Amino acid sequence: MKLQFFEVKTREQVWAEYRRFAPVGLEEVPLDRAYHRVLGEPIVAVEDLPGFAKATVDGYAVRARDSFGASESQPALLAVVGDVGMGEVPPFEVGPGEAARIPTGGMLPAGADSVVMVEYTEELDRRSVAISRSVAPLENMIGRGDDVRAGKEVLAAGRRLRAQEIGLLAGLGRTKVMGSRRPRVAVVSSGDEIVPVDRAPAPAQLRDINSYSLAALVEECGGEPWRLGVIPDEFQPLRAACEQALKEADICIISGGSSVGTRDLTLQVLGSFPDTEVLVHGVAISPGKPTILVRVGDRAFWGLPGHVASAMVVFHVLVRPFMDHMRGIPPSLGGRWPLRARLSRNVASRQGREDFIRVRLQQHGEGLLAEPVFGESGLISTLVRADGLVRIDRHTEGVYAGELVEILRI
Amino acid sequence: MKLQFFEVKTREQVWAEYRRFAPVGLEEVPLDRAYHRVLGEPIVAVEDLPGFAKATVDGYAVRARDSFGASESQPALLAVVGDVGMGEVPPFEVGPGEAARIPTGGMLPAGADSVVMVEYTEELDRRSVAISRSVAPLENMIGRGDDVRAGKEVLAAGRRLRAQEIGLLAGLGRTKVMGSRRPRVAVVSSGDEIVPVDRAPAPAQLRDINSYSLAALVEECGGEPWRLGVIPDEFQPLRAACEQALKEADICIISGGSSVGTRDLTLQVLGSFPDTEVLVHGVAISPGKPTILVRVGDRAFWGLPGHVASAMVVFHVLVRPFMDHMRGIPPSLGGRWPLRARLSRNVASRQGREDFIRVRLQQHGEGLLAEPVFGESGLISTLVRADGLVRIDRHTEGVYAGELVEILRI
Numbered sequence: 063m064k065l066q067f068f069e070v071k072t073r074e075q076v077w078a079e080y081r082r083f084a085p086v087g088l089e090e091v092p093l094d095r096a097y098h099r100v101l102g103e104p105i106v107a108v109e110d111l112p113g114f115a116k117a118t119v120d121g122y123a124v125r126a127r128d129s130f131g132a133s134e135s136q137p138a139l140l141a142v143v144g145d146v147g148m149g150e151v152p153p154f155e156v157g158p159g160e161a162a163r164i165p166t167g168g169m170l171p172a173g174a175d176s177v178v179m180v181e182y183t184e185e186l187d188r189r190s191v192a193i194s195r196s197v198a199p200l201e202n203m204i205g206r207g208d209d210v211r212a213g214k215e216v217l218a219a220g221r222r223l224r225a226q227e228i229g230l231l232a233g234l235g236r237t238k239v240m241g242s243r244r245p246r247v248a249v250v251s252s253g254d255e256i257v258p259v260d261r262a263p264a265p266a267q268l269r270d271i272n273s274y275s276l277a278a279l280v281e282e283c284g285g286e287p288w289r290l291g292v293i294p295d296e297f298q299p300l301r302a303a304c305e306q307a308l309k310e311a312d313i314c315i316i317s318g319g320s321s322v323g324t325r326d327l328t329l330q331v332l333g334s335f336p337d338t339e340v341l342v343h344g345v346a347i348s349p350g351k352p353t354i355l356v357r358v359g360d361r362a363f364w365g366l367p368g369h370v371a372s373a374m375v376v377f378h379v380l381v382r383p384f385m386d387h388m389r390g391i392p393p394s395l396g397g398r399w400p401l402r403a404r405l406s407r408n409v410a411s412r413q414g415r416e417d418f419i420r421v422r423l424q425q426h427g428e429g430l431l432a433e434p435v436f437g438e439s440g441l442i443s444t445l446v447r448a449d450g451l452v453r454i455d456r457h458t459e460g461v462y463a464g465e466l467v468e469i470l471r472i
Numbered sequence: 473m474k475l476q477f478f479e480v481k482t483r484e485q486v487w488a489e490y491r492r493f494a495p496v497g498l499e500e501v502p503l504d505r506a507y508h509r510v511l512g513e514p515i516v517a518v519e520d521l522p523g524f525a526k527a528t529v530d531g532y533a534v535r536a537r538d539s540f541g542a543s544e545s546q547p548a549l550l551a552v553v554g555d556v557g558m559g560e561v562p563p564f565e566v567g568p569g570e571a572a573r574i575p576t577g578g579m580l581p582a583g584a585d586s587v588v589m590v591e592y593t594e595e596l597d598r599r600s601v602a603i604s605r606s607v608a609p610l611e612n613m614i615g616r617g618d619d620v621r622a623g624k625e626v627l628a629a630g631r632r633l634r635a636q637e638i639g640l641l642a643g644l645g646r647t648k649v650m651g652s653r654r655p656r657v658a659v660v661s662s663g664d665e666i667v668p669v670d671r672a673p674a675p676a677q678l679r680d681i682n683s684y685s686l687a688a689l690v691e692e693c694g695g696e697p698w699r700l701g702v703i704p705d706e707f708q709p710l711r712a713a714c715e716q717a718l719k720e721a722d723i724c725i726i727s728g729g730s731s732v733g734t735r736d737l738t739l740q741v742l743g744s745f746p747d748t749e750v751l752v753h754g755v756a757i758s759p760g761k762p763t764i765l766v767r768v769g770d771r772a773f774w775g776l777p778g779h780v781a782s783a784m785v786v787f788h789v790l791v792r793p794f795m796d797h798m799r800g801i802p803p804s805l806g807g808r809w810p811l812r813a814r815l816s817r818n819v820a821s822r823q824g825r826e827d828f829i830r831v832r833l834q835q836h837g838e839g840l841l842a843e844p845v846f847g848e849s850g851l852i853s854t855l856v857r858a859d860g861l862v863r864i865d866r867h868t869e870g871v872y873a874g875e876l877v878e879i880l881r882i
Contacts, residue, residue, distance in 0.1 A: 093669065094699060097688040111852075114675050118779065118850050148705065148733075149665035151676045165733055167665050167778060169676035209851045216853070225692065226855035226882070229685030229780060232669045233678070233852055255559035255577050259503065259642045265524055266561045266579035268643070275639030278507040282635065289504060295558065323558075323575055368577060369528065370639060399833055399840065399859065399881075401809055423809055428876055430809065440528050441619045442521075442643055443626070445636035449809065466838055471809075472636070 070344040070351070072456065073416055076380055079341045079355060080387040083362055086312050091241040093231055096223050098284055099241035100389045105217040110207035111233050115170040117146075119202045122161040122183055122191055123174035129196040137184070137192035146171060161191055170203055177202035210234065220390050242389040247280045248307035249273045250290045252300060252318035252328070253368055258292050271370045271442055272317040279377045283385045285313075295324050301331045308335065308361055312388065315381065318368040325352060328365050332356045346456060347416045349439035350376040362388075369440040375418050378451060378472055395453065396470035403430035403469050405452065410460040420448035423469065432467060448472060480754040480761070482866065483826055486790055489751045489765060490797040493772055496722050501651040503641055506633050508694055509651035510799045515627040520617035521643050525580040527556075529612045532571040532593055532601055533584035536609040547594070547602035556581060571601055580613060587612035620644065630800050652799040657690045658717035659683045660700045662710060662728035662738070663778055668702050681780045681852055682727040689787045693795045695723075705734050711741045718745065718771055722798065725791065728778035735762060738775050742766045756866060757826045759849035760786040772798075782849040785828050788861060788882055805863065806880035813840035813879050815862065820870040830858040833879065842877060858882060 071079075088102035117123065124140060132138035140161040144154045152171035156162050161178075162171050170177070179202060182195035210216050210230070217227060223241070231239060251273040257263050259270055270292045277287035288311055293303045295318075307314035318324050332338050335358045342355035349372035354365035364381055366373045383393030403423060411417040421432040432452055437444040450469035454461055461467060481489075498512035527533065534550060542548035550571035554564045562581035566572050571588075572581050580587070589612060592605035620626050620640070627637060633651070641649060661683040667673050669680055680702045687697035698721055703713045705728075717724035728734050742748050745768045752765035759782035764775035774791055776783040793803030813833060821827040831842035842862055847854040860879035864871055871877060 093684060094687060094697075097691050112678055113673060116676075116678075116850075118848055148663060149674075149677050151674075167663060167678075169665075204848055204850050208848070209853050216856070223688075224882070225685045225688035226784060226852060226858075228688045229681045229784070229852045230856050232684035233681045233780070235669060235672070235679055237670045253558060253577060255579075259645055260647050262645070263523060264559075264561075266526075267559050268522055268526075268577075269645055271639045271643040274503060274642035275635045277504060278633075278635035278638045281507050287504075370643070374636060374639070399811055399879075401811060402839070429812070438528055438614050438618070440526075440614050442636060442639045443619045446626070446640050448636075469809075472634070 070346050071342055072346050073379060076342050076345055076355065077383060077393050080384055080393060082341065082357060083388065084360065085390045086243045086245045086388050088240045089243045090238050092238050093228060093236060096231070096239055096241055097225065097228055099223050100284070100391055101217055101219055101221045101223055102240040102242050102390065104215050104219050105231065105234065105236070105239070106215050107210045107212050107234055110212050111210040112204060112208070113206060115203055115205050117164045117166055117168050117170065117177045117203055119177055119179045120166050121164060121180045121202065122178045122193070123156055123164045123170050124161045124176060124178055124193070124197070125156060125158060125174060126176040126197050126199040126201065128159055129178060129193050132193045132196045134194045137194045140191055140193060142189050142191050144171070175199045222391070244284055244286045245312040245385055245388045246288055246310065247285045248288045248290050248311035248314040249276050249280065250303050250307070250314065250316045251292045252295055252316055252324055254295045256292045256318070272368070272373050275370065275374055275442070276315055276317060276377060279374065279382070283382050284389055285385055295327055297327065297331060300327060301334060304331055304335070304363070308358060313362045313364065313385070315364045315366060317366040317373045324368070325354065325365060329354065329356070332358055332363055345380065346414060347379060347418065349418070350379065353380065370442040371420070371445050372439040374445055374472070375439070375451065378470060379418060396468070401430065401450070401469040401471065402466055403432035405461050405463055405465050405467050406431050406433040407463045408460060409434055409454065411454040411458060413459055414456055416456040417454040418451045419454060420444050421450055421452050421469070422447060423449040432469060445472065480756050481752055482756050483789060486752050486755055486765065487793060487803050490794055490803060492751065492767060493798065494770065495800045496653045496655045496798050498650045499653045500648050502648050503638060503646060506649055506651055507635065507638055509633050510694070510801055511627055511629055511631045511633055512650040512652050512800065514625050514629050515641065515644065515646070515649070516625050517620045517622050517644055520622050521620040522614060522618070523616060525613055525615050527574045527576055527578050527580065527587045527613055529587055529589045530576050531574060531590040531612065532588045532603070533566055533574045533580050534571045534586060534588055534603070534607070535566060535568060535584060536586040536607050536611065538569060539588060539603050539606040542603045542606045544604045547604045550601055550603060552599050552601050554581070585609045632801070654694055654696045655722040655795055655798045656698055656720065657695045658698045658700050658721035658724040659686050659690065660713050660717070660724065660726045661702045662705055662726055662734055664705045666702045666728065682778065682783050685780065685784055685852070686725055686727060686787060689784065689792070693792050694799055695795055705737055707737065707741060710737060711744060714741055714745070714773070718768060723772045723774065723795070725774045725776060727776040727783045734778070735764065735775060739764065739766070742768055742773055755790065756824060757789060757828065759828070760789065763790065779850040780852040781830070781855050784855055784882070785849070785861065788880060789828060806878070811840065811860070811879040811881065812876055813842035815871050815873055815875050815877050816841050816843040817873045818870060819844055819864065821864040821868065823869055824866055826866040827864040828861045829864060830854050831860055831862050831879065832857060833859040842879060855882065
C-alpha cells in the first residue's frame with residue numbers, strides 16, 4: 063500500500079505523448095451539421111464570390127464621373143435607362159449621362175461603376191433623376207470577387223468552423239465538407255462505493271458524479287460521449303467494459319483511480335490486452351497527480367482521479383487538449399484568447415508542481431478580479447462556485463495578490 | 473422607393489420589447505441531455521452530499537490527537553484495528569491509540585476524526601503502524617454534507633448548466649431536471665437573386681449564405697434551427713413559409729429585408745396574419761439598421777438585413793439576447809465576462825448610432841490588441857477574418873487608438 067509512480071511527468075511531457083496517437087480521421091459532413099467541427103481539408107474557392115458586381119444600397123447605378131460636383135443646390139441630371147431586376151442580368155448599359163434604378167443586391171449594368179443612394183436622388187419623372195451628391199468609383203457596390211477570389215485558399219485545414227465559416231462555405235457552394243470525425247469517448251466510473259444516479263446510496267456509498275460531468279465535457283469539446291456507467295473494482299467487469307470501449311470507442315476515460323487499489327487494478331486490466339504501453343503514470347499537476355494514460359493498440363485509455371473536482375480539472379488540463387489533438391488541432395490551454403484577471407490574494411504553490419487554482423471572477427474597475435475558491439478537490443460544489451482555473455507555473459512558489467493571471471474558463 | 477422607418481429604436485429599446493414575449497417554457501430533460509440547457513427550477517438538496525465522512529487520501533484513519541507530536545525521529549505507534557472496505561460501513565470503531573487502514577473514498581470509522589497519508593506511515597506488522605507526521609482534526613477527509621447540506625438551494629432557476637452543475641445534479645440523484653425548452657427557430661432566406669447552395673448561380677445570382685450562418689448561430693445559443701431555405705420575394709410563397717413557421721416554430725428569422733421592396737413585402741405578408749404588431753422597424757445600430765421585429769400572436773418574426781455580415785452582427789446584438797430571454801435568461805451582450813483589448817487605431821463613429829466594429833485580436837505584451845477589419849457588410853470574409861466585435865457607444869464620436877474596449881466574441 064504505497065503510492066508508486068514510475069516517473070511523474072510534467073504537463074508538457076504528457077502533451078508530447080499525444081503524437082503517439084493518430085487523429086481520429088475525417089468524414090464527410092453535411093454543411094448544416096458542420097458547425098463546431100474541425101475542417102479536414104483546405105478550402106480553395108473555385109469561383110469568385112460574388113460572381114458579379116452588385117449594389118449594396120437601393121438607388122441608381124451610374125458612372126461616377128457623371129456625379130462629380132453634384133450637390134443639393136446643383137444636382138446632376140441623368141437619364142434613367144431602365145430598372146435592374148433582382149437576380150437578373152440587366153439587358154441594357156449605362157452610358158455617359160445615364161442612370162438605372164437598382165435595388166440592394168442587384169447586378170450593376172455594364173458601364174456603371176458606382177451606385178448613388180436613393181436618399182440623395184429625386185426622380186423628376188420615370189425617365190430622369192436628379193443626383194444631389196457625388197459618388198466615387200466603386201462606391202456603394204461590391205465588385206466581382208471582392209469577398210473571395212477564385213483560386214484562393216480561404217480556409218486552412220484545422221480550422222474550427224464557426225457560423226461565419228459555415229456561411230462562407232455555403233457561399234462557395236459546398237453542401238458538404240471533410241471534417242474531423244467526432245471522437246467517440248467511453249466514460250466509465252469505477253469504484254465499489256459508487257452507485258448509479260437513480261439508486262439511493264447506502265451509507266458509505268455515493269452516486270456516480272464523474273460519468274455525467276465528464277460526458278458533458280466530452281460533448282463540450284466536440285466529442286461523442288458514451289457513458290458506460292458504474293463498474294465495480296473487479297477485474298472481470300472492468301475488463302469487459304474496457305474491451306467494449308476498445309471495440310467501439312476512440313478514447314476511454316476511467317475515473318476512480320485515485321485509490322491505489324483501483325489504479326493498480328486498472329493497469330492490470332489494461333495490461334491484459336495485447337500491445338499495451340503505459341505512457342503516463344503520474345503528472346506534476348495539482349489537483350490531478352494520480353492520472354494515467356495508457357496506449358492499447360491505437361486507442362487511448364485515460365485513468366482519472368476519482369475526486370470529482372480533480373477529474374474535471376484533469377479533463378480541462380490534459381484530456382481536452384488530447385481531444386483537440388485527436389480532432390486535428392494543436393493542444394492548447396483554454397483557447398487562443400484567454401481572459402485575464404488580477405488575483406485577489408496571495409496563493410502559495412509548491413515548486414516542481416503546476417497548480418490549477420479554482421477561482422470566481424468579479425468585475426473590478428476596468429478589469430476582473432479572480433478570487434480563489436478553496437476546498438477539497440473531492441467537492442463538486444467548489445467547481446460550481448468557480449468560473450475558471452488559474453495556472454501557477456511549477457517554477458514559482460506562488461502568485462501574489464494583484465498579479466495578472468490568465469483564466470482558463472471552465 | 474424611399475427608405476422609411478416609423479421610428480428608429482436604440483438597442484436598449486429593442487431589448488425592452490422582449491418582455492412582450494413569454495419564454496418558451498420548460499420541459500423535462502434527462503440529465504445526460506441537459507448540458508448547456510437553462511435550468512427551469514431551483515434545485516434544493518434533499519440530502520447531504522456526501523452522506524458520510526470519507527477519506528480523501530489512502531492511509532490510516534486515526535484520532536488526530538494520537539498523532540500530535542509525531543515525527544520521523546519520534547513516530548507515534550498505533551494499533552491497527554481493521555481495514556475499511558470501499559462502500560462499506562466499517563464494522564469497528566477507532567479508539568484512543570488505534571488506527572484503521574482506509575482507502576481514498578472510504579468511510580471513516582466511528583471514533584476517527586482524520587486520516588494520515590500512507591506516505592507518512594510505516595506498517596510494523598499487520599497489527600501496528602508508526603505515524604511520522606501529525607494531522608489536525610478533519611485533515612485529509614471530507615465531512616458529511618461538506619459538499620452540499622440537505623435543505624440548501626444549490627442551483628437557482630435560470631442557471632446555465634455547465635459540466636459541473638450536471639455533476640452536482642448527478643450527485644444529488646437527479647436523473648432529470650426541468651429545463652428551458654430549446655426554442656425552435658425557422659430560418660428563411662428571401663430574395664429573387666438567392667439560389668440554394670447546391671445550385672450553380674446564374675450571373676446576377678448568389679448562393680444562400682444567411683440561412684446556413686444564422687442556423688449555426690441558432691444552434692450555438694441553444695436553439696433548434698429549422699432551415700426553410702430560399703423563398704422568392706413573392707407574397708404567396710413568403711406567406712406560406714411564414715404560416716408554416718407560425719405553426720411549428722417559436723421564432724422565425726427572415727433575412728433579406730435590406731432591399732426596401734423585400735422589407736415592405738415582409739411587412740405586408742406578416743400584416744396578413746391576425747394579431748400582428750410591428751414592434752421594431754429600424755434600429756440605431758450599424759451595421760443592421762434595417763431590422764424589423766414583428767409580433768404575430770405569441771410568435772416573434774425577425775426581419776434581418778440580407779447583407780451577410782450585417783445579418784450576423786444583428787444576430788449577435790439583438791437575436792441572441794432575444795433567444796436568451798426566450799430561454800429564461802436576462803439579455804446580455806457577449807456574456808458575463810467579456811474579453812478586453814486595446815484598439816489598434818482610431819475608429820470614428822457617428823453620434824446617435826451604436827457601431828459594432830469587426831476586429832481581429834492579436835497578443836500584445838500582457839494584453840490584447842484589437843485591429844479593425846474593414847470592408848463592406850456584404851462580405852462574409854470580413855467576419856471570417858474577425859475574432860470579435862467592438863461596440864462603440866452612440867453617445868461618442870469614436871474610440872481612440874489605445875483605448876480599452878470590450879470584445880464581443882463572434
